[in-house]
Amino acid sequence: MVEKKNYYEDELLPEESNDSLEDTRPTGLFPQMKSGGNRLVGMMLILMAIGFTIGTVVVVLTAPPTPNTPPNMMTNTPERIAQVTDMPTQAVTVTTAPEMTTNDGASQPLPTIDALIAQQLLAQPISSEISAIGGQVGRNLLEPFTIIPNRPRNEIIQYTVAQGDTIESIAARFGLKPETIAWSNPRRIIQVLRPGDVVNIPPVDGVFIKTFGSSTIAQMTQQYKLTDPYIVLDSPYNRAIVQEQSLTPQSTPRNGTPLFFPGGQAEEIVWQVAVEIIESTSGTTNTNNPSAPPPTPRVSFQQGERGSCPAQEIVGGAYWVNPLSGGYTITRGYASWHPGIDLAAPVGTPVKAANSGRVIFSGWNSFGYGYMIALVHGPTITIYAHLSEYYTNCGQDVVAGQVIGAVGNTGNSSGPHLHFEIRGTRNNATQDPAGIISF
Secondary structure, three states, X not given: OOOOOOOOOOOOOOOOOOOOOOOOOOOOOOOOOOHHHHHHHHHHHHHHHHHHHHHHHHHHHHOOOOOOOOHHHOOOOHHHHHHHHOOOHHHOOEEEOOOEEOOOOOEEOOEEEOHHHHHHHHHOOOOOEEOOOOOEEOOOOOOOOOOOOOOOOOOOEEEEOOOOOOHHHHHHHOOOOHHHHHHOOOHHHHOOOOOOOEEEEOOOOEEEEEOOOOOOHHHHHHHOOOOOOHHHHOOOOOHHHHHHHOXXXXXXXXXXXXXXXXXXXXXXXXXXXXXXXXXXXXXXXXXXXOOXXXXXXXXXXXXXXXXXXXXXXXXXXXXOOOOOOOOOEEEEOOEOOEOOEEEEXXXXXXXXXXXXXXXXXXXXXXXXXXXXXXXXXXXXXXXXEEEEEEOOOOOOEEOOOOEEEEEEOOOOOOOOEEEEEXXXXXXXXXXXHHHOOOO
């Protein structure tokens, strides 16, 4: 009887090498294993599955927040909820879940919010954010853009004058002093600023010029009342010009070189003061009597100032005399940007009326003139500014050569002197005093 061999017990299939211990042929036949081995393998697989499941849960629960989560929504504190919902802090209910251990071992609670609060948060419309420059910028997800912070300006820019602009309003718009605008442009703008004029606007207060002549950087620094030429040379506003021309304190820049003197000061600016002509309301023309005299015109000088007088009749006018008898020095003459003449003299030097007339201003003037007097002499007006004392009253008539005040240093003044002006009564046009009076 032929013994039937069992391939599932001890022998290998035909053609198999005796060195091989595994069945890799696709015969569907597998080595038979004992029942005890099956249970052991099954238990190992179950334990591995449980371990993998526990590891996955731990990784998910301890994973850090994704980068797309906005930082300001990571923690729902009572203050944060009250800010977003615009509700009192007391109305917000916050509960916390049991503590959970993070990767670093620290225990932190998981914050949660009341379901009603969550519903209110989701119902809120999209609000705007406050930008870094202080303005409110609306968020438009369809047209995103970069918010540019307010950085310091390092260059001179040009501004085109519009109707209604004044030097004062332009200076205020750019955070500068009016003198900076005057010192950095042709001086005619002090008297006449026209729409369409292009005005230089420095980044900070100081003096902007285009050089002319043979002055060195050191000399110009001293001229504009700065102590160190490297304030100019090391300034970021002049860096390109300094490098281009290799400027030093003893260098003379080429004519037309733009230079800015940060913190510098040029000449004292005397701002134009408005003169208002007021026609008399009394003595109107009598149509029934054509021979009756016409109404007498009246004039007031800068109404609203402490020293301004009620409107006065335009009277007076005879001959001219020097307002100072002697012992003075002319420190600045008449120019388009300086509508008078400056006569330096000791404080207390007597000041005289330059012509016969009537007082239309006597007292303090906040326009930079300090204590001043204004007299009307028919077709002209004279102004005496920076006084230490004044001896006149509103409406008082004075004669040429009469002492009306004393030299001082009040208002916008760099030292004791008399600022003297002559103007037209009806058109406020300034005139060169040296062309009328011999100084």
